[in-house]
Amino acid sequence: MRISTSQLNRMGVNAMLEQQAQASRTQLQLSTGKRILSPSDDPAGAARILELKQAISAQGQYQDNATTLEARLNREEGALIGVGNLLQRVRELAIQGNNDTQNDTTRTAIATEVRQRLDELLALANTRDVNGEYLFAGFQRRTQPFATTTAGFSYAGDQGQRFLQVGPERQVADGDSGAEVFMAVRNGNGTFAVAAAAGNSGSGVISPGTVVDPTAWVPDTYTLSFVTGSTYEVRDSGGGLVTSGGYTDGAAIAYNGIEIAVSGTPAAGDEFTVAASSNQDIFTTLQNLATALEGPSQGGAASAAFHNAVSGVLADLDGAEANINEIRTRIGARLNAIEAEIDNNEAVTLQLNTSLSELEDVDFAEAVSRLNLQLTALQAAQQTYIRVQGLSLFNFLT
Numbered sequence: 001m002r003i004s005t006s007q008l009n010r011m012g013v014n015a016m017l018e019q020q021a022q023a024s025r026t027q028l029q030l031s032t033g034k035r036i037l038s039p040s041d042d043p044a045g046a047a048r049i050l051e052l053k054q055a056i057s058a059q060g061q062y063q064d065n066a067t068t069l070e071a072r073l074n075r076e077e078g079a080l081i082g083v084g085n086l087l088q089r090v091r092e093l094a095i096q097g098n099n100d101t102q103n104d105t106t107r108t109a110i111a112t113e114v115r116q117r118l119d120e121l122l123a124l125a126n127t128r129d130v131n132g133e134y135l136f137a138g139f140q141r142r143t144q145p146f147a148t149t150t151a152g153f154s155y156a157g158d159q160g161q162r163f164l165q166v167g168p169e170r171q172v173a174d175g176d177s178g179a180e181v182f183m184a185v186r187n188g189n190g191t192f193a194v195a196a197a198a199g200n201s202g203s204g205v206i207s208p209g210t211v212v213d214p215t216a217w218v219p220d221t222y223t224l225s226f227v228t229g230s231t232y233e234v235r236d237s238g239g240g241l242v243t244s245g246g247y248t249d250g251a252a253i254a255y256n257g258i259e260i261a262v263s264g265t266p267a268a269g270d271e272f273t274v275a276a277s278s279n280q281d282i283f284t285t286l287q288n289l290a291t292a293l294e295g296p297s298q299g300g301a302a303s304a305a306f307h308n309a310v311s312g313v314l315a316d317l318d319g320a321e322a323n324i325n326e327i328r329t330r331i332g333a334r335l336n337a338i339e340a341e342i343d344n345n346e347a348v349t350l351q352l353n354t355s356l357s358e359l360e361d362v363d364f365a366e367a368v369s370r371l372n373l374q375l376t377a378l379q380a381a382q383q384t385y386i387r388v389q390g391l392s393l394f395n396f397l398t
Contacts, residue, residue: 052356058168059349066166066342069174070335076135076175077331079127080324083282086124087321090117090286094317097293098310104297111293118286122146122153125182125283136178145178146283153283155183166341172334176327185323187280187316191217194260196308197271202229203304204266208315209258209274216257219276224253226266234274264304277319285316 096102097110125146128134133141139160147154159179163171187193191214194206204226211217221237226247233244234255243255247266252259260274288309297306 049356052352056349056352056356059345059352062166062168062345063342063349065164066338066345069164069166069172070338070342072129072135072174073331073335073338075127075129077328077335079124079135080181080328080331082124083121084321084324084328086117086121087282087317087324090114090289091314091317091321093117094289094310094314097289098307098314100303102297107293107297111290114286114290114293118283118290121283121286122148125178135175136181138177138179146182148283152287153281155179155281166338167345170337170341172337172341176330181324181327182283183281184279185282185285185316185320186277187285187319188275188277188312189315190277190319190322192219192258192274193277193312193315195273195275195312196305197273198305200267200270200272200304201301202226202267202270203264203300204262204270204272205264205304205307205311206272207261207263208311209260211258212254213257218256221273221275222255224260224262224272224274226268226270228268229266232262280316282320285313285320288316289313 093110093114097107102110125136126134126144127136134143134145134157137143137145137157139162140157143156145155145157147156155178157178159177161173161175161177163173165171189208189210191211192209194209196204196206206224222234222242224232224234226232227244230247231244232247232253234242234253236242243253245253247262249265250261250263252261258274260272262272292306292309292313295306296302
């Protein structure tokens with residue numbers, strides 16, 4: 001078979017180009033640190049690498065969500081700590097004002113601080129996060145949730161609660177609505193609330209009462225009336241007689257699974273209501289205290305009306321503090337869940353990166369050895385081409 005000079009040259013050039021291509025590919029692997037430079041190098045491996053990168057990206061998003069969520073919940077908890085401290089101070093002021101050593105003047109001074117605390121409470125309820133969004137507005141995050149109106153206090157938010165994905169199977173709420181935190185607080189002792197009639201002329205003061213048997217309690221509005229200064233009767237909202245008896249200062253009056261007590265000297269015709277608890281916002285509770293402190297509080301009937309009002313406020317403060325503590329407990333549980341999920345996400349991300357590295361990264365020791373062999377082969381091909389190119393029949397003529 002005859003081999004032409006051009007064919008011989010072409011074969012030599014092709015051999016060198018092939019060796020150069022292999023060496024260049026190895027050099028590129030070493031410079032990038034990647035074993036697979038294009039999907040055609042390893043189609044199955046390239047597909048798996050794409051899956052791993054998508055999974056790592058998703059884990060990164062989960063971590064970003066968890067970090068954002070953690071910061072927002074910490075901000076909410078800080079605001080609620082402030083609310084709790086504020087309610088404790090208001091309780092101290094209520095107890096201080098309820099002391100009989102106080103007079104109308106000193107109680108008015110105490111009311112001034114209570115109103116300052118009310119303004120502080122409104123500011124805490126309108127707290128924003130680092131993005132300028134209101135913490136307690138539900139889904140209406142750009143709308144100020146709480147404001148003072150002529151009718152009392154308004155809430156412009158909603159009851160929405162946004163959830164963020166912090167793991168493949170885990171979503172966590174990023175806050176609590178203002179309606180739940182500040183507005184939906186059960187008044188009284190949480191089961192029922194007591195109040196004195198405005199026209200009472202005696203000095204009777206009713207206690208907040210307790211629930212003895214929850215199963216026997218029948219929610220209704222009951223009226224405790226003093227027929228005389230020494231006898232009473234309790235009737236339901238339909239006028240039906242529930243119980244009656246002789247009055248003893250401070251003695252329990254029990255019916256339908258609850259107990260209440262009246263102290264002092266009620267007058268004939270004095271009335272007290274016992275109604276099922278309803279929702280009352282915390283702002284109104286503080287305003288009720290300020291109003292009571294600013295009103296007349298000395299003299300038999302006036303003193304009794306004042307003490308009844310403050311007693312009711314103290315019971316309402318108990319409910320408000322319990323509600324704030326319950327929500328703080330939920331926030332703590334969410335923060336613990338986020339912390340656990342962050343740790344889990346970090347472990348999963350590490351595992352995914354390890355798998356990706358094993359599949360994608362080049363073995364530098366093997367690649368360097370291979371490059372040396374390829375460069376040696378390229379040098380040999382070049383030298384061979386030079387030797388072959390220089391051959392001629394004239395070299396063999398003598």
